[in-house]
Amino acid sequence: MSAHATHLRGTAHRGYLELPWGQVHYRRSGDTAGPALVIVHQSPLSSATYEPAMAALGAHGLNAVAIDIPGFGMSDAPPAPWSVPEYATALWQIADALGLDRIHLLGQHTGAIISAEATRLRRDRVLSLVFQGIPLYSDEERAEKAAGYAPGYLPAPDGSHLQVAWNRVRWLYPTISAESCSRQIAEYLSVGPDYGVAYRAVFAHRTDTDALKGVPTLLLHGSEDVLDRMNDVVTAAFPDAPLVRVEGGTDFVAEERPQEFADAVAAHVLAHAAAAEPSFRPVLTAVVDVSGGRAGRARSRTGSLDVALTRPAERAEGDTGTDPEELFAAGYAACFGGALGVAERRRRVTAGPVTVTASVTLGTVAAGAYAIAVRLTVTAPECPQETLEELVALTHTICPYSNAVRGNIEVITEVAGGS
Structure with missing residues (x-):
């Protein structure tokens, strides 16, 4: 194992993003014009897990970006505990801040659940997925783990809490090096005594694997990964995804076998990079x-x-x-309403009667130019608010009007569902 695998630094470029909840730390390697691969680590660790593989990923021509999930590594925590959809929404804010549009996602464990939800929210922006162990727990397993997994620790004047953290890491990964274990202790301490906050979000979340059908997916992990036991469940959920097991590798195969890991990831990403320029079929x-x-x-x-x-x-x-604004409003509202029907079928729910109201405003911008802004109000009194919000988010990825104006004009969406 290379020396830099054992601490939080390394040779990859590192930087920070300023986002509404605070700073986000990331490390980057490779060609910024290459296919963008965003890497989301397991909790309660950090992007340092992937430091040894960053150069090898970059050498394949990828634009590899490993982030520290908010609240972990060197990223600021959100003001309150987040749900998986909130982590997933933040992931897109991070991608936007990095200037990334369509991306490939690699997620491990907690990061895999966040990546899956991010794909469900913005499927139009995800070219492919790599799951380095995805915990598809049953409802019973999630309830059991929520009751007692990752209980945390209390800082003790004699430092005995460090032994508690060390024993936990050793219990989880008995074969990893002392150096790797030491790095993880630093990552545990950086989160604080309640290091299980993201675990609880995962245990409260049911991953919609049906929503990921059709997304090119690779299952890649070490044969000694703690989630290797779930292969039957995972391969059943992703029947078209090849399963690559690196023999002898643990959860930290990216630092144990960085070249082998990078070769497998890059082969998958590059095979699906051509999808970045989708063909237009009239x-x-x-x-x-x-x-x-x-x-x-x-x-x-x-x-x-x-x-x-x-x-x-x-x-x-x-x-x-x-006038043109009324015609545009009519077209957008009609198209959005039709696309919402597609979203209903994909999510297998019924919203009931839906009214889409589009308000299009003509205004001026700098240098005397003109621009428009849109406000969409989606009303469905028979549909629960949370369900309608999910449908509307999906509809924005389907509707050609939304896709055409994204990033060009302001579109404010208001959602009014039932109780």
Whole structure:
């Protein structure tokens, strides 16, 4: 094992991001123009687990970024304990802050659960997945672990709490080196006595593996990984995913066999990197002629649209003309409502009657240019609020209007479901 595997530093570039809850630490290696691989570690450890493999991943031409999950390693903790969806949402904020759009995700244990949920939330941005052990616990296992796993420790003046942490790491990983164990003790201490906060989030969360169908996935871990026992469950959940077991490797195969680990990860990522430029397959084409600009007329060549256009400031009583903002609002609202129906089918839920209201505002920006902003209000009184929020988040990844304007204009979404 290389020397830098035993502490928190290393040779990869390291930096911090400023985000709403605080600073996020990351380490980066490789070509920033290459396929982006975001690595999410297990808790209560840090991105240091992957330091020995970072150079090898970068040598394959990848833009490898290993983050410290908020609250772990050298990243600030959120103001209150987070759920898995909150960690997953934060992961996309981190990706945005790093300037990454479509990415490959590698998650280990807790990090795998967060990566799976991040993929469910923004499937349009995930090109492929690597799960380095994903704990697909049954409801009974989650309840049992929530009752007593990772009980924490109390700092003691004689330092006996250090022995408690050491004994726990040794119990989990009896064959790892003393140097690796020492690094983990530093990571445990950096989190604090309640190092099980992310574990509890995992135990309270049920991973929706059906939502990940179709995402190219690799199952990769050491044969001595503590989650190797779950292979039957995991391969049943991901029947199309190849399973690669590094013989003799533990949970820390990335530091034990960095080149072998990097070769397997890079082969998977590069095989699916071409998906970063998705092909466009036409479904239909609408053709509309407009003469006279905002005070003219719009006539469709492919449908029955034939409407007068009127400048809002010049609209008189009884004027039946419309304007581009109304037409855009109608198109966005109709498209979003249709895409929400697709989201319902994917999530196997029914929202009931849904109304989508689109408000499109024309305004000015710098240098005298014009821009628009959108507010979408989605109302479904028969649908529970939490369910509707999940549907709307998924709909934004499906709706072509949302995909077209993302990153270009402000879109505020309001969701009004039932109790």
